[in-house]
Amino acid sequence: xxxxxxxxxxxxxxxxNKPIYVTQPYLPPLAEFIPYLEKIWDNKxxxxxxxxxxxxxxxxxxxxxxxHLALFTNGTIxxxxxLQALRISGEVITTPYSFVATAHSLLWNGIKPxxxxxxxxxxxxxPARIEVAITPHTTAIMxxxxxxxxxxxxxxxxxxxxxxxxxxxxxxxxxxxxDEGGSVLRHGDLSVLSFHATKVFNTFEGGAxxxxxxKTKQRIDHLKNFGFVDEVTVxxxxxxxxxxxxxxxxxxxxxxxxxxxLARRKEIDATYRQQLVGVKGIRCLNDAGEKLVNHAYFPIxxxxxxxxxxxxxxxxxxxxxxxxxxxxxxxxxxxxxxxxMPSAQHANLRVANDASSKVLCLPIYPALxxxxxxxxxxxxxxx
Ligand code: T4K
Numbered sequence: 001x002x003x004x005x006x007x008x009x010x011x012x013x014x015x016x017n018k019p020i021y022v023t024q025p026y027l028p029p030l031a032e033f034i035p036y037l038e039k040i041w042d043n044k045x046x047x048x049x050x051x052x053x054x055x056x057x058x059x060x061x062x063x064x065x066x067x068h069l070a071l072f073t074n075g076t077i078x079x080x081x082x083l084q085a086l087r088i089s090g091e092v093i094t095t096p097y098s099f100v101a102t103a104h105s106l107l108w109n110g111i112k113p114x115x116x117x118x119x120x121x122x123x124x125x126x127p128a129r130i131e132v133a134i135t136p137h138t139t140a141i142m143x144x145x146x147x148x149x150x151x152x153x154x155x156x157x158x159x160x161x162x163x164x165x166x167x168x169x170x171x172x173x174x175x176x177x178x179d180e181g182g183s184v185l186r187h188g189d190l191s192v193l194s195f196h197a198t199k200v201f202n203t204f205e206g207g208a209x210x211x212x213x214x215k216t217k218q219r220i221d222h223l224k225n226f227g228f229v230d231e232v233t234v235x236x237x238x239x240x241x242x243x244x245x246x247x248x249x250x251x252x253x254x255x256x257x258x259x260x261x262l263a264r265r266k267e268i269d270a271t272y273r274q275q276l277v278g279v280k281g282i283r284c285l286n287d288a289g290e291k292l293v294n295h296a297y298f299p300i301x302x303x304x305x306x307x308x309x310x311x312x313x314x315x316x317x318x319x320x321x322x323x324x325x326x327x328x329x330x331x332x333x334x335x336x337x338x339x340x341m342p343s344a345q346h347a348n349l350r351v352a353n354d355a356s357s358k359v360l361c362l363p364i365y366p367a368l369x370x371x372x373x374x375x376x377x378x379x380x381x382x383x
Pocket of ligand 1: 021101144172173194195197206
């Protein structure tokens with residue numbers, strides 16, 4: 001028979017060897033979700049703008065400090081719909097350094113993406129390079145607040161105003177981020193959030209469009225419901241982008257826990273910085289000067305003077321059960337449906353290519369335990 005000490009040791013070893021992923025969704029105690037489910041079972045409203053959907057829209061407006069917000073089934077459909085809401089066509093300037101959904105939302109609307117390089121400090125779209133990419137067909141700019149760090153919103157807005165362009169921010173990573181004036185989501189014509197399982201705030205799948213006025217919100221609400229205005233009137237070829245009641249209910253519960261989850265992310269971020277600062281060849285990406293940081297990701301850039309290549313470190317971590325991710329490698333502009341475009345050529349995207357070859361996102365999520373984080377750090381320090 002095994003002694004208690006043996007059992008304890010075996011269980012400690014088991015937990016030591018548990019795989020560590022780049023992220024893990026925050027899940028509140030299951031018991032707290034049951035009353036929400038009971039309400040859904042009672043009233044039998046499962047979707048189509050039910051009570052939880054309405055409550056979550058209001059609760060998110062209050063929490064984020066924005067005026068109007070339309071919930072969606074996911075961030076990608078929200079991006080596709082945002083472009084439709086503003087009737088964007090022709091060419092849109094965007095970044096290659098993002099998740100592929102950013103540019104895919106343009107292709108889904110028959111719009112040509114024009115890739116512009118990123119800023120070496122923030123890895124966000126570089127405003128200094130936007131103007132030369134503008135043509136008579138350009139109608140909008142779609143920047144991304146990469147890793148939740150705000151773009152240079154003032155410089156981008158200035159260019160948009162000069163050339164009469166719309167700005168739609170892919171703010172998939174920027175839940176809760178604030179600059180000196182308030183929510184970063186207030187900038188541009190529209191901003192789009194993702195509430196995917198891997199995001200700071202999740203509703204399993206989900207997303208939202210943030211818009212400045214009630215009229216635009218109404219158009220977005222029509223577009224996410226097939227274009228229906230009433231039982232017999234369809235005003236646009238809308239899509240089914242509605243969030244279900246079960247996702248909305250989960251969002252309401254998540255909101256109760258979000259501040260604790262963000263605080264834990266902050267601690268993990270601080271520990272990484274403290275312990276990796278002295279490691280030769282490892283650069284931690286800084287924030288972009290935002291007042292409230294959400295610590296959605298922890299990207300490091302593995303420089304040539306590190307003891308091994310980014311991919312060797314990625315593999316070494318993997319060999320130890322640590323699944324860091326190369327967000328964003330490959331660049332969107334290197335995927336087959338984009339790579340023949342003139343703007344996708346490497347010479348046009350030197351900074352993005354360089355970052356994409358060096359970046360590694362380390363595990364960061366509220367349930368990451370100190371000894372698990374230390375395993376990650378030890379490997380990077382000792383590699
Ligand atoms: N714009 C930007 C800038 C985005 O980053 C995204 C999404 C979008 C637009 C589109 O928004 P959505 O339509 O997704 O709402 C993940 C996510 O699927 C994707 O939402 C996210 N960006 C992207 C950056 O990351 P993958 O393919 O890397 O996910 P996956 O399944 O490999 O998950 C990563 C790790 O997370 C897993 O190794 C384990 C953990 N995980 C994942 C899931 C799904 C869990 O522990 N539980 C889970 O349920 O794309």
